[in-house]
Amino acid sequence: MKDYKILIEGDSSVLIVFGDTISPEINRRVTAAVQLIKEQRIEGIVDMIPAFASLLINYNPMVISYDSIRRRLERILKMDVRGEEGRKRVFEIPVCYGGRFGPDLDNIAAHAGLTPEEVVDIHSSRDYLIYMLGFLPGFCYLGGLDERIHTPRLSSPRLRIPSGSVGIGGSQTGIYPMDSPGGWQLMGMTPVRTYDPNRAEPILVHAGEYIRFVRIGEEEFEDIRARVEAGTYQVTVREGEA
């Protein structure tokens, strides 16, 4: 059975859509498709952007036409592949919620019909799977946000969101790795840098790993920030079975 759609995105890209929900199963299908397509070495493919439930493929129309790449992809996607579950690595990310760090926390609470306190409890009480990186260097898309605190994006995005901001956009939550425009509702901020071009490994985490948000106060925020700047702060990582 065909469980995907190939959509056109302009004259140099196609979008393969595997589903319209965020689930670990569909995400593993995306990862597997990336692997398969890489193995096939299709000439003309320039780049791939795997996402929650889809895969965007950039190609050069001088090398391969839309009709040809579509045929090639359909042949490849007939093969059945599944990704495997590995060991679970959880990064504990400290977050100072509300106040000047989370201007939209009250919005989120009002939308959910909860107190800000309850929203924070819900947000910081589970491990989130990193489905993909995208949007900005090191920006993690996390799955598994509690339905009670789903909040629509702002109807018009902000022009500048400071780095380290933690927010909610629809059914997703995450951290802004650098200053950027964006449409998410902001609930707090982490002093940890998920992207640092001056670090040996500029990107802290990888797809398939987990993030746990840990509530901290303003004092602790400043303390950790100072240690991050001095290069002496180490993010706590828990390891265990998936």
Next chain:
Amino acid sequence: MGFRVIKGGMLTTIQDFGRSGYQSQGFSVGGAMDVRSFKLANLLLDNPENEAALEITLIGPVLEFTADTIIAITGGDFSPKLNDEPCPMYTAVYVKKGDVLAFGSARTGTRCYVAFSGYLAVPVVMGSRCTSLKSGIGGFKGRRLEAGDYVGERIKRRYLPFFLSRKLKAPDYDSDDGVLRVVMGPQDGAFSRQGIETFLNSEYTVTGDFDRMGCRLDGPIIAPKKTSDIISDGIALGAIQVPSAGKPIILLSDRQTTGGYAKIATVISVDIPRLVQKKTDQKIRFKAVTVQEAQALFLQEISELEHMRKEIHTPCREVLDCRLVARRLERLYADAESEQYF
């Protein structure tokens, strides 16, 4: 060898075709906004088509050359002046050590390109010499050029054959009809029929929110069926996002790799150079074409550029006509006597 920056201008960066292959980690492709003008600048100097060049935005820089080299300027007209004399565009120009090249503000278009026959000496970072302002990597120290910067050249190359033939026609941005062709999708299904009709039959205005990431438009609201929020997915160059507020945003070179607003259509590759030369308050319209038509136009543009390459490698009239050659030599000697040349 190279040039010193006397004034940086509004946003002068080093660009090429961009940094592909790292979008899965969230790195934008970047690269020249107006790829056509960028390619033509390199073509005029027989440079490799992806050789790094300067991209100049709205208000141009002032540069002083520290050695002789050959340059070509294309794109919008920033009234370039070489030692206070108008400097021709869309041709190869020999510049000498100590010459000062000064750009004004954009008279037509919004971006112009300067290619160098000596190839700019900036390191290749992750496969590209382009400046990524957002991640602070590539180009000149990962940032825009500022007064005092010195950018070198990698080689000495001060001779080009068919020098007098190296002329191309400049585009007339003022007479551009503003019609951008688009391929519909991938999420046109998220919009109501009326929303699609509005999109294809209305005039949109380029707003001041127009940078290397994207161009926000103002105009009639494009209504989604329910919501324009989608599960975030990858974004192609030229994709037109429509957030719930209903005003379209066209994503450009420094676009984020993924986003969560439905994309109603995608501007075709050959029309993006015209879009990025639009000024605030200029009008655009959208016209739907098929992906096959868009790809045919893409290939057509490549053969058009190939044709131009042949043109500039053909001896020009001035060389083939004895009287014109004699007159030119006479002028050269006259100039030499007055120490203008040599």
